[in-house]
Amino acid sequence: MNDGTERRIIDVRASILAEGAREGEALRRRLAARGVLAVDVxxxxxSGKTTLIEALAAALGARLRLAVIEADLESRVDTDRLEASGIRAVQLRTGGxxxxxxxxLESGLEALGLGADSRGAAPLDLVLVENVGNLICTAQADCGAHANLALLSVxxxxxxxxxxxxxxxxADFVAVSKADWLGREPFDLEAFRARVRVLNPAxxxxxxxxxxxxxxxELAAWIEERRGRMRRGDWKGPGRKG
Ligand SMILES: Nc1nc2c(ncn2[C@@H]2O[C@H](COP(=O)(O)OP(=O)(O)OP(=O)(O)O)[C@@H](O)[C@H]2O)c(=O)[nH]1
Ligand SMILES: [Mg+2]
Incomplete structure:
Protein backbone atom coordinates (compact mmCIF):
# COMPACT_ATOMS: atom_id res chain seq x y z
CA MET A 1 0.00 0.00 0.00
CA ASN A 2 1.36 3.38 -0.95
CA ASP A 3 -0.09 5.91 1.53
CA GLY A 4 2.80 8.36 1.06
CA THR A 5 4.59 7.28 4.23
CA GLU A 6 8.29 6.88 3.61
CA ARG A 7 9.26 3.30 3.99
CA ARG A 8 12.90 2.56 4.68
CA ILE A 9 14.88 -0.38 5.93
CA ILE A 10 17.77 0.54 8.13
CA ASP A 11 20.50 -2.07 8.09
CA VAL A 12 21.38 -2.31 11.77
CA ARG A 13 23.51 -5.42 11.30
CA ALA A 14 26.38 -3.51 9.69
CA SER A 15 26.42 -0.80 12.36
CA ILE A 16 26.24 -3.30 15.23
CA LEU A 17 29.13 -5.29 13.75
CA ALA A 18 31.18 -2.10 13.17
CA GLU A 19 30.65 -0.96 16.76
CA GLY A 20 31.58 -4.45 17.99
CA ALA A 21 34.76 -4.37 15.92
CA ARG A 22 35.79 -1.02 17.47
CA GLU A 23 35.29 -2.36 20.98
CA GLY A 24 37.07 -5.58 20.07
CA GLU A 25 40.05 -3.68 18.68
CA ALA A 26 40.34 -1.57 21.85
CA LEU A 27 40.38 -4.72 23.98
CA ARG A 28 42.97 -6.42 21.78
CA ARG A 29 45.18 -3.34 21.99
CA ARG A 30 44.97 -3.25 25.77
CA LEU A 31 45.73 -6.94 26.20
CA ALA A 32 48.60 -6.81 23.70
CA ALA A 33 50.15 -3.89 25.58
CA ARG A 34 50.27 -6.17 28.62
CA GLY A 35 51.60 -9.18 26.71
CA VAL A 36 48.43 -11.25 27.05
CA LEU A 37 47.26 -13.25 24.03
CA ALA A 38 43.53 -14.04 23.84
CA VAL A 39 42.42 -16.92 21.59
CA ASP A 40 38.75 -17.35 20.69
CA VAL A 41 37.91 -21.09 20.58
CA SER A 47 32.71 -30.36 18.88
CA GLY A 48 35.31 -30.89 21.60
CA LYS A 49 36.26 -27.34 22.62
CA THR A 50 36.63 -27.97 26.36
CA THR A 51 38.44 -31.26 25.85
CA LEU A 52 40.87 -29.56 23.46
CA ILE A 53 41.41 -26.71 25.94
CA GLU A 54 42.28 -29.29 28.62
CA ALA A 55 44.83 -30.83 26.25
CA LEU A 56 46.28 -27.41 25.35
CA ALA A 57 46.55 -26.45 29.01
CA ALA A 58 48.53 -29.64 29.62
CA ALA A 59 50.78 -28.88 26.62
CA LEU A 60 51.35 -25.19 27.38
CA GLY A 61 50.91 -24.95 31.14
CA ALA A 62 54.59 -25.40 31.97
CA ARG A 63 55.63 -22.52 29.66
CA LEU A 64 52.75 -20.05 29.82
CA ARG A 65 50.56 -18.79 32.65
CA LEU A 66 47.13 -19.46 31.22
CA ALA A 67 43.49 -19.23 32.21
CA VAL A 68 40.21 -20.02 30.49
CA ILE A 69 37.09 -17.92 30.09
CA GLU A 70 34.07 -20.15 29.52
CA ALA A 71 30.88 -18.84 27.94
CA ASP A 72 27.61 -20.73 28.02
CA LEU A 73 23.94 -19.84 28.03
CA GLU A 74 23.65 -21.54 31.42
CA SER A 75 25.61 -23.68 33.90
CA ARG A 76 29.15 -23.99 35.26
CA VAL A 77 29.68 -27.45 33.82
CA ASP A 78 32.78 -26.64 31.75
CA THR A 79 34.35 -24.39 34.38
CA ASP A 80 33.86 -27.03 37.09
CA ARG A 81 35.43 -29.57 34.75
CA LEU A 82 38.48 -27.40 34.06
CA GLU A 83 38.93 -26.49 37.71
CA ALA A 84 38.81 -30.19 38.59
CA SER A 85 41.80 -30.60 36.25
CA GLY A 86 43.63 -27.78 38.03
CA ILE A 87 43.03 -25.22 35.26
CA ARG A 88 42.11 -21.67 36.26
CA ALA A 89 38.74 -20.80 34.73
CA VAL A 90 35.90 -18.32 35.04
CA GLN A 91 32.37 -18.88 33.82
CA LEU A 92 30.32 -16.33 31.89
CA ARG A 93 26.58 -16.91 31.71
CA THR A 94 25.32 -15.33 28.50
CA GLY A 95 21.69 -15.90 29.50
CA GLY A 96 20.37 -16.52 26.01
CA LEU A 105 34.78 -10.78 27.60
CA GLU A 106 35.69 -7.73 29.73
CA SER A 107 33.69 -9.21 32.62
CA GLY A 108 35.72 -12.40 32.45
CA LEU A 109 39.01 -10.52 32.18
CA GLU A 110 38.15 -8.47 35.27
CA ALA A 111 37.60 -11.68 37.21
CA LEU A 112 41.10 -12.77 36.10
CA GLY A 113 42.73 -9.51 37.25
CA LEU A 114 42.97 -8.16 33.69
CA GLY A 115 40.26 -5.52 33.85
CA ALA A 116 40.62 -2.04 32.36
CA ASP A 117 41.63 -0.60 35.77
CA SER A 118 44.24 -3.24 36.60
CA ARG A 119 47.85 -2.08 36.65
CA GLY A 120 51.31 -3.59 36.87
CA ALA A 121 52.65 -6.82 35.45
CA ALA A 122 49.91 -8.95 33.90
CA PRO A 123 49.13 -12.08 35.92
CA LEU A 124 48.71 -14.19 32.76
CA ASP A 125 50.32 -14.81 29.35
CA LEU A 126 47.41 -16.53 27.61
CA VAL A 127 43.64 -16.50 27.88
CA LEU A 128 41.76 -19.25 26.05
CA VAL A 129 38.17 -18.15 25.48
CA GLU A 130 35.64 -20.94 24.91
CA ASN A 131 32.87 -19.20 23.04
CA VAL A 132 29.26 -20.39 23.13
CA GLY A 133 28.79 -23.60 21.13
CA ASN A 134 27.74 -22.20 17.77
CA LEU A 135 29.12 -22.39 14.25
CA ILE A 136 27.51 -19.18 13.02
CA CYS A 137 27.31 -15.94 14.98
CA THR A 138 30.36 -16.55 17.20
CA ALA A 139 32.37 -15.98 14.03
CA GLN A 140 30.55 -12.77 13.17
CA ALA A 141 30.92 -10.92 16.47
CA ASP A 142 34.33 -9.54 17.43
CA CYS A 143 34.87 -10.39 21.10
CA GLY A 144 38.33 -8.80 21.30
CA ALA A 145 40.48 -11.92 20.94
CA HIS A 146 43.73 -11.80 18.92
CA ALA A 147 43.16 -15.04 17.03
CA ASN A 148 40.31 -17.33 16.02
CA LEU A 149 40.63 -21.07 16.52
CA ALA A 150 37.76 -22.85 14.74
CA LEU A 151 36.91 -26.47 15.52
CA LEU A 152 34.98 -28.80 13.26
CA SER A 153 34.72 -32.35 14.53
CA VAL A 154 34.88 -35.34 12.20
CA ALA A 171 39.44 -18.68 11.25
CA ASP A 172 43.17 -18.22 11.82
CA PHE A 173 43.56 -21.96 12.51
CA VAL A 174 41.09 -24.72 11.68
CA ALA A 175 41.29 -27.79 13.90
CA VAL A 176 39.53 -30.91 12.62
CA SER A 177 38.76 -32.31 16.04
CA LYS A 178 38.00 -35.92 17.08
CA ALA A 179 40.47 -37.00 14.41
CA ASP A 180 40.52 -40.47 16.02
CA TRP A 181 37.18 -40.86 14.15
CA LEU A 182 38.83 -40.40 10.73
CA GLY A 183 38.46 -43.68 8.85
CA ARG A 184 35.33 -44.60 10.83
CA GLU A 185 33.28 -41.74 9.35
CA PRO A 186 32.96 -40.79 5.65
CA PHE A 187 34.96 -37.60 6.27
CA ASP A 188 37.29 -36.64 3.42
CA LEU A 189 40.00 -34.50 5.01
CA GLU A 190 41.41 -33.33 1.66
CA ALA A 191 37.96 -32.34 0.35
CA PHE A 192 37.33 -30.46 3.61
CA ARG A 193 40.69 -28.69 3.34
CA ALA A 194 39.95 -27.68 -0.27
CA ARG A 195 36.56 -26.23 0.77
CA VAL A 196 38.19 -24.22 3.54
CA ARG A 197 40.92 -22.97 1.17
CA VAL A 198 38.31 -21.48 -1.18
CA LEU A 199 37.18 -19.26 1.71
CA ASN A 200 40.50 -18.69 3.42
CA PRO A 201 43.49 -19.64 1.23
CA ALA A 202 46.32 -19.47 3.78
CA GLU A 218 51.25 -28.38 16.41
CA LEU A 219 48.35 -26.38 17.77
CA ALA A 220 50.27 -25.44 20.92
CA ALA A 221 53.18 -24.29 18.70
CA TRP A 222 50.79 -22.12 16.65
CA ILE A 223 49.52 -20.45 19.83
CA GLU A 224 53.09 -19.76 20.98
CA GLU A 225 53.93 -18.37 17.53
CA ARG A 226 50.89 -16.04 17.67
CA ARG A 227 51.96 -14.86 21.11
CA GLY A 228 55.46 -14.18 19.82
CA ARG A 229 54.03 -12.18 16.91
CA MET A 230 51.83 -10.19 19.26
CA ARG A 231 54.81 -9.36 21.49
CA ARG A 232 56.67 -8.09 18.41
CA GLY A 233 53.77 -5.71 17.72
CA ASP A 234 52.16 -7.89 15.05
CA TRP A 235 48.71 -8.43 16.55
CA LYS A 236 46.46 -7.30 13.73
CA GLY A 237 43.71 -9.37 15.22
CA PRO A 238 41.75 -12.29 13.99
CA GLY A 239 40.75 -13.16 10.47
CA ARG A 240 37.80 -11.50 8.83
CA LYS A 241 34.63 -11.39 10.83
CA GLY A 242 31.23 -10.36 9.59
N1 LIG B 1 36.43 -39.49 20.07
C1 LIG B 1 36.69 -38.29 20.58
N2 LIG B 1 35.79 -37.70 21.37
C2 LIG B 1 36.07 -36.49 21.87
C3 LIG B 1 37.29 -35.81 21.58
N3 LIG B 1 37.27 -34.61 22.18
C4 LIG B 1 36.08 -34.55 22.83
N4 LIG B 1 35.37 -35.67 22.66
C5 LIG B 1 34.05 -35.99 23.22
O1 LIG B 1 33.07 -35.14 22.64
C6 LIG B 1 32.08 -34.77 23.62
C7 LIG B 1 32.00 -33.26 23.72
O2 LIG B 1 33.26 -32.74 24.16
P1 LIG B 1 33.39 -31.31 24.83
O3 LIG B 1 34.84 -31.05 24.98
O4 LIG B 1 32.53 -31.22 26.03
O5 LIG B 1 32.76 -30.43 23.68
P2 LIG B 1 32.45 -28.86 23.70
O6 LIG B 1 32.66 -28.36 22.32
O7 LIG B 1 33.23 -28.20 24.77
O8 LIG B 1 30.90 -28.84 24.06
P3 LIG B 1 29.99 -27.56 24.52
O9 LIG B 1 30.77 -26.78 25.51
O10 LIG B 1 28.78 -28.21 25.13
O11 LIG B 1 29.67 -26.82 23.26
C8 LIG B 1 32.52 -35.45 24.93
O12 LIG B 1 31.82 -36.66 25.07
C9 LIG B 1 34.01 -35.70 24.71
O13 LIG B 1 34.49 -36.79 25.44
C10 LIG B 1 38.25 -36.47 20.76
O14 LIG B 1 39.35 -35.99 20.45
N5 LIG B 1 37.88 -37.70 20.28
MG1 LIG C 1 32.59 -26.97 26.33
Whole structure:
Protein backbone atom coordinates (compact mmCIF):
# COMPACT_ATOMS: atom_id res chain seq x y z
CA MET A 1 0.00 0.00 0.00
CA ASN A 2 1.36 3.38 -0.95
CA ASP A 3 -0.09 5.91 1.53
CA GLY A 4 2.80 8.36 1.06
CA THR A 5 4.59 7.28 4.23
CA GLU A 6 8.29 6.88 3.61
CA ARG A 7 9.26 3.30 3.99
CA ARG A 8 12.90 2.56 4.68
CA ILE A 9 14.88 -0.38 5.93
CA ILE A 10 17.77 0.54 8.13
CA ASP A 11 20.50 -2.07 8.09
CA VAL A 12 21.38 -2.31 11.77
CA ARG A 13 23.51 -5.42 11.30
CA ALA A 14 26.38 -3.51 9.69
CA SER A 15 26.42 -0.80 12.36
CA ILE A 16 26.24 -3.30 15.23
CA LEU A 17 29.13 -5.29 13.75
CA ALA A 18 31.18 -2.10 13.17
CA GLU A 19 30.65 -0.96 16.76
CA GLY A 20 31.58 -4.45 17.99
CA ALA A 21 34.76 -4.37 15.92
CA ARG A 22 35.79 -1.02 17.47
CA GLU A 23 35.29 -2.36 20.98
CA GLY A 24 37.07 -5.58 20.07
CA GLU A 25 40.05 -3.68 18.68
CA ALA A 26 40.34 -1.57 21.85
CA LEU A 27 40.38 -4.72 23.98
CA ARG A 28 42.97 -6.42 21.78
CA ARG A 29 45.18 -3.34 21.99
CA ARG A 30 44.97 -3.25 25.77
CA LEU A 31 45.73 -6.94 26.20
CA ALA A 32 48.60 -6.81 23.70
CA ALA A 33 50.15 -3.89 25.58
CA ARG A 34 50.27 -6.17 28.62
CA GLY A 35 51.60 -9.18 26.71
CA VAL A 36 48.43 -11.25 27.05
CA LEU A 37 47.26 -13.25 24.03
CA ALA A 38 43.53 -14.04 23.84
CA VAL A 39 42.42 -16.92 21.59
CA ASP A 40 38.75 -17.35 20.69
CA VAL A 41 37.91 -21.09 20.58
CA UNK A 42 34.79 -21.60 18.47
CA UNK A 43 32.78 -24.52 17.15
CA UNK A 44 29.46 -26.34 17.36
CA UNK A 45 28.09 -27.65 20.65
CA UNK A 46 29.97 -30.82 21.49
CA SER A 47 32.71 -30.36 18.88
CA GLY A 48 35.31 -30.89 21.60
CA LYS A 49 36.26 -27.34 22.62
CA THR A 50 36.63 -27.97 26.36
CA THR A 51 38.44 -31.26 25.85
CA LEU A 52 40.87 -29.56 23.46
CA ILE A 53 41.41 -26.71 25.94
CA GLU A 54 42.28 -29.29 28.62
CA ALA A 55 44.83 -30.83 26.25
CA LEU A 56 46.28 -27.41 25.35
CA ALA A 57 46.55 -26.45 29.01
CA ALA A 58 48.53 -29.64 29.62
CA ALA A 59 50.78 -28.88 26.62
CA LEU A 60 51.35 -25.19 27.38
CA GLY A 61 50.91 -24.95 31.14
CA ALA A 62 54.59 -25.40 31.97
CA ARG A 63 55.63 -22.52 29.66
CA LEU A 64 52.75 -20.05 29.82
CA ARG A 65 50.56 -18.79 32.65
CA LEU A 66 47.13 -19.46 31.22
CA ALA A 67 43.49 -19.23 32.21
CA VAL A 68 40.21 -20.02 30.49
CA ILE A 69 37.09 -17.92 30.09
CA GLU A 70 34.07 -20.15 29.52
CA ALA A 71 30.88 -18.84 27.94
CA ASP A 72 27.61 -20.73 28.02
CA LEU A 73 23.94 -19.84 28.03
CA GLU A 74 23.65 -21.54 31.42
CA SER A 75 25.61 -23.68 33.90
CA ARG A 76 29.15 -23.99 35.26
CA VAL A 77 29.68 -27.45 33.82
CA ASP A 78 32.78 -26.64 31.75
CA THR A 79 34.35 -24.39 34.38
CA ASP A 80 33.86 -27.03 37.09
CA ARG A 81 35.43 -29.57 34.75
CA LEU A 82 38.48 -27.40 34.06
CA GLU A 83 38.93 -26.49 37.71
CA ALA A 84 38.81 -30.19 38.59
CA SER A 85 41.80 -30.60 36.25
CA GLY A 86 43.63 -27.78 38.03
CA ILE A 87 43.03 -25.22 35.26
CA ARG A 88 42.11 -21.67 36.26
CA ALA A 89 38.74 -20.80 34.73
CA VAL A 90 35.90 -18.32 35.04
CA GLN A 91 32.37 -18.88 33.82
CA LEU A 92 30.32 -16.33 31.89
CA ARG A 93 26.58 -16.91 31.71
CA THR A 94 25.32 -15.33 28.50
CA GLY A 95 21.69 -15.90 29.50
CA GLY A 96 20.37 -16.52 26.01
CA UNK A 97 23.01 -14.75 23.93
CA UNK A 98 24.48 -17.14 21.38
CA UNK A 99 27.93 -15.53 21.20
CA UNK A 100 30.40 -13.40 23.14
CA UNK A 101 31.10 -9.74 22.54
CA UNK A 102 33.89 -7.55 23.90
CA UNK A 103 31.83 -6.25 26.83
CA UNK A 104 31.13 -9.81 27.96
CA LEU A 105 34.78 -10.78 27.60
CA GLU A 106 35.69 -7.73 29.73
CA SER A 107 33.69 -9.21 32.62
CA GLY A 108 35.72 -12.40 32.45
CA LEU A 109 39.01 -10.52 32.18
CA GLU A 110 38.15 -8.47 35.27
CA ALA A 111 37.60 -11.68 37.21
CA LEU A 112 41.10 -12.77 36.10
CA GLY A 113 42.73 -9.51 37.25
CA LEU A 114 42.97 -8.16 33.69
CA GLY A 115 40.26 -5.52 33.85
CA ALA A 116 40.62 -2.04 32.36
CA ASP A 117 41.63 -0.60 35.77
CA SER A 118 44.24 -3.24 36.60
CA ARG A 119 47.85 -2.08 36.65
CA GLY A 120 51.31 -3.59 36.87
CA ALA A 121 52.65 -6.82 35.45
CA ALA A 122 49.91 -8.95 33.90
CA PRO A 123 49.13 -12.08 35.92
CA LEU A 124 48.71 -14.19 32.76
CA ASP A 125 50.32 -14.81 29.35
CA LEU A 126 47.41 -16.53 27.61
CA VAL A 127 43.64 -16.50 27.88
CA LEU A 128 41.76 -19.25 26.05
CA VAL A 129 38.17 -18.15 25.48
CA GLU A 130 35.64 -20.94 24.91
CA ASN A 131 32.87 -19.20 23.04
CA VAL A 132 29.26 -20.39 23.13
CA GLY A 133 28.79 -23.60 21.13
CA ASN A 134 27.74 -22.20 17.77
CA LEU A 135 29.12 -22.39 14.25
CA ILE A 136 27.51 -19.18 13.02
CA CYS A 137 27.31 -15.94 14.98
CA THR A 138 30.36 -16.55 17.20
CA ALA A 139 32.37 -15.98 14.03
CA GLN A 140 30.55 -12.77 13.17
CA ALA A 141 30.92 -10.92 16.47
CA ASP A 142 34.33 -9.54 17.43
CA CYS A 143 34.87 -10.39 21.10
CA GLY A 144 38.33 -8.80 21.30
CA ALA A 145 40.48 -11.92 20.94
CA HIS A 146 43.73 -11.80 18.92
CA ALA A 147 43.16 -15.04 17.03
CA ASN A 148 40.31 -17.33 16.02
CA LEU A 149 40.63 -21.07 16.52
CA ALA A 150 37.76 -22.85 14.74
CA LEU A 151 36.91 -26.47 15.52
CA LEU A 152 34.98 -28.80 13.26
CA SER A 153 34.72 -32.35 14.53
CA VAL A 154 34.88 -35.34 12.20
CA UNK A 155 31.32 -36.57 13.04
CA UNK A 156 29.91 -33.19 11.89
CA UNK A 157 30.90 -33.87 8.28
CA UNK A 158 33.27 -32.44 5.68
CA UNK A 159 30.55 -30.36 3.94
CA UNK A 160 30.33 -27.73 6.68
CA UNK A 161 32.49 -25.03 4.98
CA UNK A 162 29.92 -25.00 2.18
CA UNK A 163 27.04 -24.41 4.59
CA UNK A 164 28.66 -22.28 7.31
CA UNK A 165 31.30 -20.27 5.42
CA UNK A 166 31.61 -17.39 7.90
CA UNK A 167 33.35 -19.50 10.54
CA UNK A 168 35.94 -20.86 8.14
CA UNK A 169 36.54 -17.49 6.50
CA UNK A 170 37.16 -15.93 9.93
CA ALA A 171 39.44 -18.68 11.25
CA ASP A 172 43.17 -18.22 11.82
CA PHE A 173 43.56 -21.96 12.51
CA VAL A 174 41.09 -24.72 11.68
CA ALA A 175 41.29 -27.79 13.90
CA VAL A 176 39.53 -30.91 12.62
CA SER A 177 38.76 -32.31 16.04
CA LYS A 178 38.00 -35.92 17.08
CA ALA A 179 40.47 -37.00 14.41
CA ASP A 180 40.52 -40.47 16.02
CA TRP A 181 37.18 -40.86 14.15
CA LEU A 182 38.83 -40.40 10.73
CA GLY A 183 38.46 -43.68 8.85
CA ARG A 184 35.33 -44.60 10.83
CA GLU A 185 33.28 -41.74 9.35
CA PRO A 186 32.96 -40.79 5.65
CA PHE A 187 34.96 -37.60 6.27
CA ASP A 188 37.29 -36.64 3.42
CA LEU A 189 40.00 -34.50 5.01
CA GLU A 190 41.41 -33.33 1.66
CA ALA A 191 37.96 -32.34 0.35
CA PHE A 192 37.33 -30.46 3.61
CA ARG A 193 40.69 -28.69 3.34
CA ALA A 194 39.95 -27.68 -0.27
CA ARG A 195 36.56 -26.23 0.77
CA VAL A 196 38.19 -24.22 3.54
CA ARG A 197 40.92 -22.97 1.17
CA VAL A 198 38.31 -21.48 -1.18
CA LEU A 199 37.18 -19.26 1.71
CA ASN A 200 40.50 -18.69 3.42
CA PRO A 201 43.49 -19.64 1.23
CA ALA A 202 46.32 -19.47 3.78
CA UNK A 203 44.70 -20.77 6.97
CA UNK A 204 46.35 -23.83 8.56
CA UNK A 205 44.00 -26.84 8.70
CA UNK A 206 45.13 -29.65 11.02
CA UNK A 207 43.57 -32.84 12.29
CA UNK A 208 43.67 -33.02 16.09
CA UNK A 209 42.49 -35.52 18.64
CA UNK A 210 42.45 -34.52 22.27
CA UNK A 211 41.64 -38.13 23.09
CA UNK A 212 44.55 -39.66 21.17
CA UNK A 213 46.86 -36.69 21.75
CA UNK A 214 47.51 -36.13 18.03
CA UNK A 215 48.01 -32.66 16.58
CA UNK A 216 48.10 -31.00 20.00
CA UNK A 217 51.78 -30.10 19.81
CA GLU A 218 51.25 -28.38 16.41
CA LEU A 219 48.35 -26.38 17.77
CA ALA A 220 50.27 -25.44 20.92
CA ALA A 221 53.18 -24.29 18.70
CA TRP A 222 50.79 -22.12 16.65
CA ILE A 223 49.52 -20.45 19.83
CA GLU A 224 53.09 -19.76 20.98
CA GLU A 225 53.93 -18.37 17.53
CA ARG A 226 50.89 -16.04 17.67
CA ARG A 227 51.96 -14.86 21.11
CA GLY A 228 55.46 -14.18 19.82
CA ARG A 229 54.03 -12.18 16.91
CA MET A 230 51.83 -10.19 19.26
CA ARG A 231 54.81 -9.36 21.49
CA ARG A 232 56.67 -8.09 18.41
CA GLY A 233 53.77 -5.71 17.72
CA ASP A 234 52.16 -7.89 15.05
CA TRP A 235 48.71 -8.43 16.55
CA LYS A 236 46.46 -7.30 13.73
CA GLY A 237 43.71 -9.37 15.22
CA PRO A 238 41.75 -12.29 13.99
CA GLY A 239 40.75 -13.16 10.47
CA ARG A 240 37.80 -11.50 8.83
CA LYS A 241 34.63 -11.39 10.83
CA GLY A 242 31.23 -10.36 9.59
N1 LIG B 1 36.43 -39.49 20.07
C1 LIG B 1 36.69 -38.29 20.58
N2 LIG B 1 35.79 -37.70 21.37
C2 LIG B 1 36.07 -36.49 21.87
C3 LIG B 1 37.29 -35.81 21.58
N3 LIG B 1 37.27 -34.61 22.18
C4 LIG B 1 36.08 -34.55 22.83
N4 LIG B 1 35.37 -35.67 22.66
C5 LIG B 1 34.05 -35.99 23.22
O1 LIG B 1 33.07 -35.14 22.64
C6 LIG B 1 32.08 -34.77 23.62
C7 LIG B 1 32.00 -33.26 23.72
O2 LIG B 1 33.26 -32.74 24.16
P1 LIG B 1 33.39 -31.31 24.83
O3 LIG B 1 34.84 -31.05 24.98
O4 LIG B 1 32.53 -31.22 26.03
O5 LIG B 1 32.76 -30.43 23.68
P2 LIG B 1 32.45 -28.86 23.70
O6 LIG B 1 32.66 -28.36 22.32
O7 LIG B 1 33.23 -28.20 24.77
O8 LIG B 1 30.90 -28.84 24.06
P3 LIG B 1 29.99 -27.56 24.52
O9 LIG B 1 30.77 -26.78 25.51
O10 LIG B 1 28.78 -28.21 25.13
O11 LIG B 1 29.67 -26.82 23.26
C8 LIG B 1 32.52 -35.45 24.93
O12 LIG B 1 31.82 -36.66 25.07
C9 LIG B 1 34.01 -35.70 24.71
O13 LIG B 1 34.49 -36.79 25.44
C10 LIG B 1 38.25 -36.47 20.76
O14 LIG B 1 39.35 -35.99 20.45
N5 LIG B 1 37.88 -37.70 20.28
MG1 LIG C 1 32.59 -26.97 26.33
Missing amino acids: MGSPG FCHLDAAM PEGDDKPLKYPVMFAA VPVHAVSARAGTGIA
